[in-house]
Amino acid sequence: AIGAGVLLAEIQQTSDLTYRIYDWDRTDEQGKGRELHTDLALDAIDFSFHKQYLTPYQALLNSTVNAVDSPFFTTSVIHLDQPVEKDFNMIDSFVIYMCMEGTAGITYGKGEIETIKKGETILIPAELKSLALIPTEASTLLEVYIK
Template identity: 25%
Template sequence: MYNEPIFLKPVFKDRIWGGTKLREEFGYDIPSKTTGECWGISAHSNGPSEVVNGPLKGKTLDQVWDEHRELFADQVGEDFPLLVKILDAKTDLSVQVHPDDSYAREVEGEAFGKTECWYVIDCEPDAELVYGHHAGSKLQFEEMVADNRWNKLLRKVAIKPGDFVYVPNGTIHAIGAGTMILETQQSSDITYRVYDYDRLDDAGNTRELHIEKSIEVAMIPHQDADFEPVLSANEDLKIEKLIKENYFTVYHWNLEGSVAAVENPSYFLVSVLEGEGELKIDDQSSSAFKKGDHFIVPSTVKKFGMSGDAKFIVSHPTI
């Protein structure tokens, strides 16, 4: 039986809006001064993570999913369901929207649409997000886009470190400049751009917009999702269940000491945001973890202990 966590090597993505904070904050060896995304736990074909420890070392997560489904509670489905990223927005991301599963399959031939959520790791004092819009109908939305009335159309929301934002498919959204987030999402790379501030890429070209598809999939009028975080504790582990919805359940964990037994509901996706410590299994094996690590606790590990001083974002599929 596989009896250890699966540590993963991140994949980095250069983005027009990216910066260098992934290196400065987490010590990652980033490829450029405009590195916008760290795909920490990914089995997506556009950037699968590689296992860096144990008997599966050298395999990519999509290979492990295909060959060892017992590590994932024998979950059915052709594709690994979730993707965990850290994003460094030095400048504003484009205003965008993502489709649901049905639209993604029918129009793009992809397995999943994209519902996501964000934990704000850090941000500037005056940081904002675009979250939703003010159009009351599809016709009004189309008219405001055509007239470039972006300041009237887009809904701005102030944020601070520690905030949590749920972004179901169809939500018009954009991460603002000076913000670093951890994103838990469906394993999808489908993005429809609504507006990109008329900025130019390195070749002097504007980036492609997807106005027609955006209008087809957008939630009009906008409605905020209704959810309530739940607090609990297990010895020295403080647990905040940030959200439980159809695709994922996401937690913020704060470890200040030790916990003897954490029950594993299926398989945990774990990203270490701060600190360091040790994960213990059956009092026989232990694995050190530190800030910036990403790992999976497979379903073959029914429970585990932890010690140290660290903060995490943890998730699992809602099955």
């Protein structure tokens, strides 16, 4: 368990490998627990702290600031206190917004609007090429898309 009050965004590339360390005491139809892979997981985990694991970025108001740019996905942070227009014509991907703080409206099409508040996530389909982010209060959004 992560813990009460923690807002977590786990953005990752796909993998065909799962090491199960704990399975919350779940059982199958015969009452048996699934296989655990504790030793394999311990061999794969790097428990040391590496300063380069930190993701520094400069928070700019009403701008999309790139935080992570991997070969597989891009994650940006947007601090809002006024509307921001977004154009997705240069990417060929869906876009995911996760509201980290505040509340914002997302307007698109012919004036349709969706509201996103802290802790909520919305998937913007790849066919939608523009929208506006309109904060109703100071807000922070994560923006994620694949490459």
